[in-house]
Amino acid sequence: MRRKVLLLVVPAAVLALAAVLIALVARSGGGAGGDPGASAAALRGEAVFTEAGCAGCHTLAAASATGTAGPDLDITRPDRARIERQVRAGGRGMPAFAGRLSGEEIAAVAEYVAASTATGGSAPVAGAFRPDGTTVDGCGDDVACLEQAFGNVAFRQGPRAALTRMDEGIAEGGPIASDCHRISHSIGAGGLARFGGDVSKALAAGTATCWSGYYHGVLERAFAGVADDGLGEAARDLCAADDIRDDTFVTYQCVHGLGHGLMIRTGLDLPGALAACDGLRTDWDRSSCTGGVFMENLSSSYGTTSEWLREDDPLYPCQAVAERHKLYCYLMVTSRVLPSVGWDWAKAAGWCRRAERDWVATCFQSLGRDASGNSLRDAAKIHEHCAVAGAMEGECLYGAARDMVSNDAGGAGAQRMCSAAPGRWRARCFEGVGTVLGVLNESRAARRAACARWAPGHVAACRRGAGA
Ligand code: HEC
Missing domain, CATH: 1.25.40 (Serine Threonine Protein Phosphatase 5, Tetratricopeptide repeat)
Known part of the structure; x- marks a missing residue:
């Protein structure tokens, strides 16, 4: 196996990993959001989403929206309060809608987006990955297509098969090589969906090829649907499972990937992500997590520029x-x-x-x-x-x-x-x-x-x- 380890600073002394293993807290699934098409409010929200131009900047599968100027809402899956806040105030490239939409319209669009992306509750959930019929061979050099296609391979045949296929593409050069990091993120999404949202199973099934993008992909989606005030707790639990802790390498990928995932989930909120890292269990976990945070800050996986630069x-x-x-x-x-x-x-x-x-x-x-x-x-x-x-x-x-x-x-x-x-x-x-x-x-x-x-x-x- 090709191991691209980014073990940058790991004093040997702290490597004696804590023998205390905290099982991943069994979580209740949380209520599913229900069919967003079912209620009048949701229909109203969908109309606002389209008419206000959200679709031009955001990807949201439920609305067949494919915009890329802003975050992919299927991936970040913000909760209702966060959406309302963002729509009212805008900021960093997004216009404020407070004067343009009524309070009722803002509430409706927030309800709609939250319901179409979240499965509710504060549990880590399978990502928004949706398998379809896209195949690698049919994509040419369309990167969005390749992301979906490789996700499909991971979902149906497992992440190893997808990563091996990606490695072949990297060796050939071309679009797979230049976009392997994003592609490996979506292999992470497909892998997590394959394992029904079980983060430790998904992590254990991957490899670190292309700067560990697979691990980042798993972890960033593990935060989808977690409310802002639950991030610290979710972060603490995610890498605590026995089958992660048994392997130093996978543990490192997990806590480092947490840093990436926290930044992606918070929309590059550097202080917020660092604070969540600070809540992890050991010094080694905490500092490995900050490595992911700073790496994501320097070059965001989704092409947004951090205001912390x-x-x-x-x-x-x-x-x-x-x-x-x-x-x-x-x-x-x-x-x-x-x-x-x-x-x-x-x-x-x-x-x-x-x-x-x-x-x-x-x-x-x-x-x-x-x-x-x-x-x-x-x-x-x-x-x-x-x-x-x-x-x-x-x-x-x-x-x-x-x-x-x-x-x-x-x-x-x-x-x-x-x-x-x-x-x-x-x-x-x-x-x-x-x-x-x-x-x-x-x-x-x-x-x-x-x-x-x-x-x-x-x-x-x-x-x-x-x-x-
Ligand atoms: C001109 C492009 C543009 C339009 C139009 C736009 N957005 Fe945004 N949106 C962005 C950008 C850019 C960001 C990222 C801002 C940041 O980095 O803080 C963003 C951020 C967001 C976020 C925060 C995402 C997260 O998970 O943190 C939400 C929610 C959101 N937008 C919803 C909407 C909705 C709903 C509409 C329509 C009412 C809309 N946006 C219209 C560009 C846009």
Whole structure:
């Protein structure tokens, strides 16, 4: 299995996962919304939805609406109160309707949208995925079509089959390769629907191909239909099931995916999503969750731009968030910095030097992560990109080494890269290798053996990283 692990910072000490396993709380299903077509109010709501132009900007299957300027309401599935608020006040690209629609019309449209997307209650529910007859071969390069088609494969044949098929498409290049992250999100939706909304079964059946989009897809839909004030509690319960906790890798994907899901569900409400992460059970859960939050903030899966980004300051919001949230913010930050300076690595290094003093090194680790990711883990390119880091070159190589081991789920590529690095940074590079080997190998003996194997000549540095 190809494992693209984004285990960015996982101190070995916190990996002894809590043995306390909290079973996913058995939840009552909640009342189904009923047939939205049944009531006069709903008919009225449907008419408002069409006449007020909501359909031009939003996707809503019940209204055959396919707009893309705003969030896909079948995916975000906001509750009634949230819709009313949004329609009245608008904001961030959506006009306010308070003066244009009457209170009664706003109530009707909110009722209609809520009823057509939610199954009610605060339980995590199967996503809005609806299987149909769309097939991959019939899609050409129509991405929306491919999303549906791959979701269908996941729903009917299981997520593995869909992900394998997607991997073949990635290898061929073309539309599947360039949109694999969104496609894998919809494989997540189809997978979750296949397992009747059982998050842990769906997570266990996936793979991490294309930056773990499958896991994000499962988790983002797991929040659909959960009321705002229930998000923290839902987040706590979602990754607590035994069959998730039994596997460190799946646990990581779950809590990291939670961060993505929280951002998507809250419409990129960074403080709200971070607060929900803070409510998770362990330090490791909490920080892994913030990684998903910041990643989603930098590049939203649904193409909206976060208001928690600034054109003139690519380091923002890292300076502005609480100390406990800075680590993952800075570990991701160069993914924002690099495009903002036209992929000029020296300029990006200049931004890292302007980071808050305690976080300069972390920013350079992020630069190394991007050097690895961007070059598809090419050692020579990594050395070239990291050379701009000056005194921070070791941090850059450390970050690159971690990315390499994570993506290969093994040390071979990183070993070659670190061995060919400038002599004075080699130990630091192998320490980076060790941090991820420490995650991939649970026992102390296994960590020591992995370091002996993958860090010849620098076993001590590797073991320091691995906490062995
Ligand atoms: C001009 C395009 C546009 C129109 C017209 C429009 N919206 Fe929106 N809508 C958006 C955008 C963009 C957002 C995202 C705003 C944000 O990021 O905060 C949004 C957000 C929303 C949300 C919040 C989604 C969530 O889950 O958080 C709801 C609900 C919503 N719109 C409903 C409606 C309804 C109902 C109508 C018609 C009365 C409507 N919109 C008309 C563009 C539009």
